[in-house]
Structure formats: structure tokens, C-alpha cells
Amino acid sequence: MSNAVKAASQAGLFLFRRLSANAVEFLLLHTNEASGSCLGECEEPVQGALRITECLTGLTKCDIDVFSKYKYPLKYTHLEDSNEIDFFLGHVHNNNKQIVISDCHCDYKWMNLECACNRMKYIELKQMAKCYQNIIIDNKLGNYTI
Known part of the structure; x- marks a missing residue:
């Protein structure tokens, strides 16, 4: 058994929209089934996360600003396999942009x-949401103006 750290083979975006200076909503998708978010061979994580997000929501890279420096590695176990998914913070800049969910999802909500934390099943997701909320509200996104 190797102790080597395996690079995350999955990536995703944790999407938010800003309604005002202190009002932020996160996009939550309600799934019918497990959906993969695996990176393609030689695919960069942010590139893969954008591709996956487009498949799941219809949002394209033109709709989203990705803050790649805010990577949140989330570890989980599925069928006795340890996995890691790298989430990146993403801002949907058009608050009225229509979300077109994939067949593996039955609903979505901005919350x-x-x-959002009340709806989330896993403590790790709640911790990530709180971390990203603090980054957004504390305006740690650099010169980026929302």
C-alpha cells in the first residue's frame, strides 16, 4: 500500500451569485443518481470543472468567473475507495441566467x-460553503468587483 498522495482525478465549481454587498447565494443541484465529475486525460482541473459545469447546468465559461486560487480539496470515501475532488470558487455574473440541469438532476435552487447548509448532507460540503462565503463577503477576491 502506497502512502503517495494521489492528485485529484475530479474537479468541480462551487458556484455563487451576488445579490448585494452582503447577500450571496450558492447553486445547489438535487441529484437523482450519482454523477461523475472525472477529469479527462491530461485535462487541467479548472478546464475540467468548467466542462463538467456546462454539462450539469448549461453554464459556459462565458457565464462564470473562476477563482482558481481558491481551490478546496474535498476528500470522501465511496465504496471503500478514498477519492478527492478539487472544488474551485466560481461566480455566475448574470443573476438571471437560466440554469439548464442535466438528466441526472431533478432540480436546482439558489440558496x-x-x-444551503441545511440542505447539504455532508459536513465537508457545509465547511466548504462557509469558507467560500467568508472569502466572498470579506472581499478576498482581489481587485475583482462584483
Whole structure:
């Protein structure tokens, strides 16, 4: 058994939209089944996350600003396999952009942090949401103006 750290083979975007200076909503997708988010061979994580996001939501790279320096590695176990998915913070800049969900999802909702955390099943996702909320509200996105 190797102790080598394996690079994440999955990537995703944790999407938000800003309604005002202190009002942020996160996009939550309700799934019918497990959906893969595996990176293609030689695919960069952010590139893969954008591709996967487009498949799942219809949002393209033109709709999203990705803050790749805010990577949140999320570790989980599935069928006794340890996996890691790298999430990146993504801002959907058009608050009225229509979301077109994939067949493996049955619904989506934009929710503030409290409602989103109440809906999330896993503590790791809740921790990530809180971390990203702090980054956004504390305006740690650099010269980026939302």
C-alpha cells in the first residue's frame, strides 16, 4: 500500500451569485443518481470543472468567473475507495441566467448560506460553503468587483 498522495482525478465549481454587498447565494443541484465529475486525460482541473459545469447546468465559461486560487480539496470515501475532488470558487455574473440541469438532476435552487447548509448532507460540503462565503463577503477576491 502506497502512502503517495494521489492528485485529484475530479474537479468541480462551487458556484455563487451576488445579490448585494452582503447577500450571496450558492447553486445547489438535487441529484437523482450519482454523477461523475472525472477529469479527462491530461485535462487541467479548472478546464475540467468548467466542462463538467456546462454539462450539469448549461453554464459556459462565458457565464462564470473562476477563482482558481481558491481551490478546496474535498476528500470522501465511496465504496471503500478514498477519492478527492478539487472544488474551485466560481461566480455566475448574470443573476438571471437560466440554469439548464442535466438528466441526472431533478432540480436546482439558489440558496443563501444558511439554507444551503441545511440542505447539504455532508459536513465537508457545509465547511466548504462557509469558507467560500467568508472569502466572498470579506472581499478576498482581489481587485475583482462584483
